[in-house]
Amino acid sequence: LLTQPQRDRIDVVLVSPRNPLNIGAAARAMANFGFRRLAVVAPFEAHWREAKSAVGAPQLLTNAQETATLAEAVSDCTLVIGTGTLARRKPEQRVVPLPELAPIVRDQLARGGRLALLFGSEKRGLTSEDLAHCHLLVEIPTDSRQPSMNLGQAVAVCLYEIASRISEPGAGAKDISRSSQTLCPDNPRAQLASPRGDPPATSGDLELLAGVVEATMLAANYSPAAMRKANRRDLHLLLRRMALTRRDCRRALGLFRRILWRLQHRCGPAED
């Protein structure tokens, strides 16, 4: 089974939750399955206070991290997993059915990573801006006539699956090593190329890199203003697909900073 330190490397992130009962139910499900790290992004303030002060609220709710943006909430996570019904969307990330998630979680924990499991608001689910922070999406196999789950119940089902399947090598996907490598199916060498010992990049690393690349695009006059938002999203998704290590990330950051500096100072070709 999962050890407590392993469970403490799996964060539950509620994005803009509204109903205090749902927040409480999500926290209770976490306590039921031994998870303790809850983050809440831009909650509706009155409801959030109400949820925290409810009778019998578990300690983890009082200890929850509250952030203004999703980027802050997941900045130290190396694998961000979005949840929800994707019926009306065409996601660009890989979508994994929940019963096949365990090997991916296990692999990420083995590589020293930290995971976040994202749940959107009751009304809208995760927005496309939220989804741009996700490395992959997980789908609970629900009935097409009533696909949308209650928030507290969705959290319970996901955590049950992770807590109870993680220790079964044969369950879900057939081959763990293959499964972990198809994390980026359009770039199968991405993970093979990086030595196992090198830890994966965090969301914070990727955000930093994305910021410098964006500034570079601007300085190079790469994209017209109308395309900037779409390009930013594509850049976010691309960086997550690449499965960079921290070291890859630092190198790319150094390179782009140098390029940016040159562009901004209107220098000619490098002389040094």
Add this chain to the structure above:
Amino acid sequence: LLTQPQRDRIDVVLVSPRNPLNIGAAARAMANFGFRRLAVVAPFEAHWREAKSAVGAPQLLTNAQETATLAEAVSDCTLVIGTGTLARRKPEQRVVPLPELAPIVRDQLARGGRLALLFGSEKRGLTSEDLAHCHLLVEIPTDSRQPSMNLGQAVAVCLYEIASRISEPGAGAKDISRSSQTLCPDNPRAQLASPRGDPPATSGDLELLAGVVEATMLAANYSPAAMRKANRRDLHLLLRRMALTRRDCRRALGLFRRILWRLQHRCGPAED
């Protein structure tokens, strides 16, 4: 995956539920996973009405069967499965961890049976009287520091497990045929002895038999009044452990009816 006719042979039974929100959440989880047969035993009347009239209540809630006793609710079921936290109890039935339940459900469906999944009230869970109707108990593997799950979340987790694991031969238990036979570990021949084609006895069959056996015990002056309740419970449990077919049950019923008639009419040894 489970077909709809198979899902319709799995009943969810809520025993004395109190909170209308929980009833609604249980019904919603059923709709999410494509289950439609809900029975409610001795609900708190006002709360039950409130749950049924809630905005957006799924059709299955309006169609739910309402019974005064658990015996009625499960009378046509051939495998009754109790859920709950067993931390403080020593159950006499076999306890199966939820991740290993799928092969048992699959086997029962293959044998033409009908299953009931029982959930107790929010406050007390299933009583020992309720448990006497169960062939086996299932336990959701929760954290010992917070073992007790919210009703709606427990229903969601159980139905997710059944709906998503049923089609995976390798998942959970290793060997389906062995698993189905260890349903009554202290009587491994019980299921082997009955030809596969003969359908399992329903709870209603067993109740009828138990009633006649009890009357026989009374007529034979078998048990002192103080022991009657305990004997009744043991009898209920024994009958469920035996994994009788409908035919076994009819035969035993015939025999005990004959014995009872003789006892009541104070006849000597049979002459015919």
